[in-house]
Amino acid sequence: MYEGPVQDLIDELGRLPGIGPKSAQRIAFHLLTVDPADLTRLQTALQRVKDEVKFCELCGNVAEGALCRICADPRREAAAICVVEEPKDVAAVERTREFRGKYHVLGGAISPIDGIGPEQLRIAPLLRRVADDVVTEVIIATDPNMEGEATATYLIRLFKSFPGLSVTRLASGLPVGGDLEYADEVTLGRAFSGRTSVG
Incomplete structure (x- = not known):
C-alpha cells in the first residue's frame, strides 16, 4: 500500500x-x-x-546476568517450583504476592500443530532441578487452553517417577464477577470439578 x-x-x-x-x-x-x-x-x-537481556541459566526467566533476580534471591523458597510457559507468566504470578518459591520457564507449551514437542521445551532442565532433593513441590501453572493442558498432563506423567514430590495444578474456574450464563462449558466444568467445601 x-x-x-x-x-x-x-x-x-x-x-x-x-x-x-x-x-x-x-x-x-x-x-x-x-x-x-x-x-x-x-x-x-x-x-x-x-x-x-539474557535468559536465566537456572529457570529461563529474563535476566541481566547469569541468574534472574528471583533465582539470585536467597530469601526465596528453593523447595517449591512454579512451572510456567513464558517469562510474562512469572510477572503475572509475582503480581499476586502469593508465591515465595522459585520458577521454571518452559519456553512455550506442547503444540503438535505448531511443531512444538517436549524436546523443544525446557523440560529436561526442569527434571534435573526436581531430581535434586531440595524440591518438594511443583506447581504447574500452564495456560488453561489445549496446549497448556497437554503440557500439564505430560509433566504430571513425568513427575510420577519422583516419590514424595507434591505436584499441584493451579485451580481454574469462574472469574470473580462473572455470570454463569456467559461461562463456556470447559470453564464451568472445571469450576464444578474443583469445587470446595464451605461448611
Missing part, C-alpha cells in the same frame, strides 16, 4: 504478536510524527534489550 521505509516499518510492526495490520499502520504513522528524542529513546531501549 505504501512505499519504501514506511511500508517496511508497517510490515515489521505487523510481525509483532497482537499487532494487526491496522495497529501496525497506526503505530508507524505515530512514529513518523513523534519528537526525534522520543524515537531515539525507543531505539536505545530496543537495542539495550537485545544487547543486555
Whole structure:
C-alpha cells in the first residue's frame, strides 16, 4: 500500500504478536510524527534489550546476568517450583504476592500443530532441578487452553517417577464477577470439578 521505509516499518510492526495490520499502520504513522528524542529513546531501549537481556541459566526467566533476580534471591523458597510457559507468566504470578518459591520457564507449551514437542521445551532442565532433593513441590501453572493442558498432563506423567514430590495444578474456574450464563462449558466444568467445601 505504501512505499519504501514506511511500508517496511508497517510490515515489521505487523510481525509483532497482537499487532494487526491496522495497529501496525497506526503505530508507524505515530512514529513518523513523534519528537526525534522520543524515537531515539525507543531505539536505545530496543537495542539495550537485545544487547543486555539474557535468559536465566537456572529457570529461563529474563535476566541481566547469569541468574534472574528471583533465582539470585536467597530469601526465596528453593523447595517449591512454579512451572510456567513464558517469562510474562512469572510477572503475572509475582503480581499476586502469593508465591515465595522459585520458577521454571518452559519456553512455550506442547503444540503438535505448531511443531512444538517436549524436546523443544525446557523440560529436561526442569527434571534435573526436581531430581535434586531440595524440591518438594511443583506447581504447574500452564495456560488453561489445549496446549497448556497437554503440557500439564505430560509433566504430571513425568513427575510420577519422583516419590514424595507434591505436584499441584493451579485451580481454574469462574472469574470473580462473572455470570454463569456467559461461562463456556470447559470453564464451568472445571469450576464444578474443583469445587470446595464451605461448611
